[in-house]
Amino acid sequence: MARADAFDTVYAAQYASLVRLAYVTVGSMPAAEDVVQDVFVEWYRRIDQVEAPVAYLRKAVVSRCSSWVRRRILERRHASTLDQTPAVPPDPGIVAVRAAMARLAPRYRMALFLRYYLDLSVAEVAEALDCPLGTAKSLLHRGLAHLQAQLEDR
Amino acid sequence: MISEERVAELIRTSVDAIPVKAPPPATLRARAAARRRRGPERAARMWPVALAAAAVATVLAATVALPGPSTAPGEESTTYRLPRVLAGAAGVTTTVAQDPPGRAIALFAQGGHYIVLATDGVTYRRFDDQNGAALLSPDGLTVVLTNPSRTTEQADVVDLRTGQAQRYSFEPPLALRPLAWSPDNRRVAFATQATATEKGAGPAGVSVLDLDTRRFVQVADPRPDTGNGLVQAAFAATGSAVLASAGAEDGCTLRLYQVDPPKPAEPVTVNGPVERCREVVTLGLNTLSTSLLIAAGERYGNIWRLNFRGDWLGQNGAVPSSMPLSSGDRLLGWNGGDGVYLTLGNGVAEFSLTGNGFDRMLSFPTGSDGLTDFQFATDLVPESTVFDVDAGGWPWSLRRTAAVAFLLLVAAANVLVLRRARTRRAYG
Numbered sequence: 001m002a003r004a005d006a007f008d009t010v011y012a013a014q015y016a017s018l019v020r021l022a023y024v025t026v027g028s029m030p031a032a033e034d035v036v037q038d039v040f041v042e043w044y045r046r047i048d049q050v051e052a053p054v055a056y057l058r059k060a061v062v063s064r065c066s067s068w069v070r071r072r073i074l075e076r077r078h079a080s081t082l083d084q085t086p087a088v089p090p091d092p093g094i095v096a097v098r099a100a101m102a103r104l105a106p107r108y109r110m111a112l113f114l115r116y117y118l119d120l121s122v123a124e125v126a127e128a129l130d131c132p133l134g135t136a137k138s139l140l141h142r143g144l145a146h147l148q149a150q151l152e153d154r
Numbered sequence: 155m156i157s158e159e160r161v162a163e164l165i166r167t168s169v170d171a172i173p174v175k176a177p178p179p180a181t182l183r184a185r186a187a188a189r190r191r192r193g194p195e196r197a198a199r200m201w202p203v204a205l206a207a208a209a210v211a212t213v214l215a216a217t218v219a220l221p222g223p224s225t226a227p228g229e230e231s232t233t234y235r236l237p238r239v240l241a242g243a244a245g246v247t248t249t250v251a252q253d254p255p256g257r258a259i260a261l262f263a264q265g266g267h268y269i270v271l272a273t274d275g276v277t278y279r280r281f282d283d284q285n286g287a288a289l290l291s292p293d294g295l296t297v298v299l300t301n302p303s304r305t306t307e308q309a310d311v312v313d314l315r316t317g318q319a320q321r322y323s324f325e326p327p328l329a330l331r332p333l334a335w336s337p338d339n340r341r342v343a344f345a346t347q348a349t350a351t352e353k354g355a356g357p358a359g360v361s362v363l364d365l366d367t368r369r370f371v372q373v374a375d376p377r378p379d380t381g382n383g384l385v386q387a388a389f390a391a392t393g394s395a396v397l398a399s400a401g402a403e404d405g406c407t408l409r410l411y412q413v414d415p416p417k418p419a420e421p422v423t424v425n426g427p428v429e430r431c432r433e434v435v436t437l438g439l440n441t442l443s444t445s446l447l448i449a450a451g452e453r454y455g456n457i458w459r460l461n462f463r464g465d466w467l468g469q470n471g472a473v474p475s476s477m478p479l480s481s482g483d484r485l486l487g488w489n490g491g492d493g494v495y496l497t498l499g500n501g502v503a504e505f506s507l508t509g510n511g512f513d514r515m516l517s518f519p520t521g522s523d524g525l526t527d528f529q530f531a532t533d534l535v536p537e538s539t540v541f542d543v544d545a546g547g548w549p550w551s552l553r554r555t556a557a558v559a560f561l562l563l564v565a566a567a568n569v570l571v572l573r574r575a576r577t578r579r580a581y582g
Contacts, residue, residue, distance in 0.1 A: 116162035
């Protein structure tokens with residue numbers, strides 16, 4: 001039961017933010033839910049072996065989202081499909097931020113999400129993205145500049 | 155400029171607005187449990203891997219067990235076989251260097267290359283060198299390669315068991331044409347010219363290379379006024395003396411040169427192997443008996459009659475009578491008894507010297523006009539049998555290449571299958 005309790009606790013605390021992270025990256029709610037649920041399922045199977053579950057889950061979601069995006073790029077070369085997006089509140093500010101984020105490459109979106117939504121340090125962002133600290137800094141700097149420029153133009 | 159804090163706030167607001175409905179955690183735990191139970195099913199999905207492993211094992215086994223005689227590099231056949239019909243260049247699959255044939259029973263030139271036939275009677279290998287001259291040793295293990303059309307300071311001797319050439323150097327530079335191997339496979343006699351002439355015609359000396367000591371000794375100087383004939387030579391049975399003719403020379407004078415130890419030439423006059431003999435064009439000594447000499451003579455490479463002489467070393471017994479030949483026929487060697495091997499038209503025959511006619515041994519392939527300079531490993535042929543043999547198995551290098559190519563194909567196919575399976579699972 002201890003395993004189930006530990007799972008439920010982490011699940012309740014992290015599921016929504018991880019789905020949002022996945023959604024920001026992949027741009028599709030069903031795909032984001034699939035990715036995150038799959039990651040939780042895998043984590044539960046080896047829950048005794050994972051010491052830092054939150055970091056593990058975050059890293060796994062980033063990794064799977066990156067794979068998903070790569071596959072998606074390949075698929076889009078052959079087929080054109082519209083993403084199923086969640087109901088968007090009719091707030092023009094939110095629409096503008098989403099539009100600006102959508103214009104960024106997925107990796108920039110992930111970096112900005114981790115830094116500004118989850119309030120992670122730059123080092124934690126680098127760990128989650130599995131990249132050097134300098135790369136994470138660069139992603140954040142450029143992503144932020146791009147976003148600022150986009151929102152300025154609005 | 156919008157501040158970083160403002161951007162962060164906008165991001166948070168924007169992302170918080172994304173509605174997320176979490177399924178009950180028990181659902182995911184149940185999925186994890188189900189996945190654990192499906193372990194055996196997942197193992198069953200490993201069939202592509204198992205298939206690949208089986209394919210690898212099959213290919214490896216097939217590589218070793220493909221039909222046909224063994225053609226592992228340098229491996230010898232334990233019996234000596236001759237094909238009833240020579241495959242010629244059509245049977246060549248690779249080179250001596252790539253896949254050494256081991257002991258060879260014959261050598262010939264075709265299509266600008268020298269080709270050896272292994273003792274299994276089906277394995278043909280090509281030498282890369284073109285426009286040269288080659289001579290197969292009596293035991294079939296070695297081939298000496300030279301280029302008579304240019305002067306050089308070295309001669310290559312190829313070991314057919316390894317495919318490796320050993321280089322023998324000498325001075326000064328000479329144009330070399332190999333003439334004869336000693337019966338013990340230790341020495342090679344060459345016609346030598348300081349300046350190469352067309353097809354080696356004209357005056358030439360005779361030198362002997364000792365493979366054991368690596369000494370290269372000139373035993374006979376070029377004789378002037380010998381026309382455009384070709385110098386010929388044959389070793390005595392002991393391998394310590396060379397009998398040589400000097401080219402086109404009235405009376406067909408033969409001279410005996412001691413090689414070990416060197417002695418001044420002893421002329422042996424042959425009173426005309428054929429009427430009005432001007433040039434000894436083929437010369438052979440019976441390597442089993444020290445007493446019998448073959449000297450076939452005529453000019454310009456045309457042999458009309460084989461003549462046998464036995465008086466030069468005190469021949470006892472009857473000397474075989476002359477044997478008429480057709481133009482283009484060549485002496486290949488003795489059969490170890492009372493017969494000789496000769497090229498006869500478009501094949502090779504064994505002639506009895508006791509008047510019992512001849513047996514055709516093998517035929518050259520149809521349309522093989524370009525097949526020249528056929529040679530036998532004369533020690534092996536008397537022990538060989540003639541077979542109707544099929545084409546040889548794949549050479550070792552081709553088997554390896556085919557196996558690797560097949561394995562790569564299998565691996566690629568498995569990667570494709572696994573990726574497609576994963577994609578299908580990922581998208582339900």
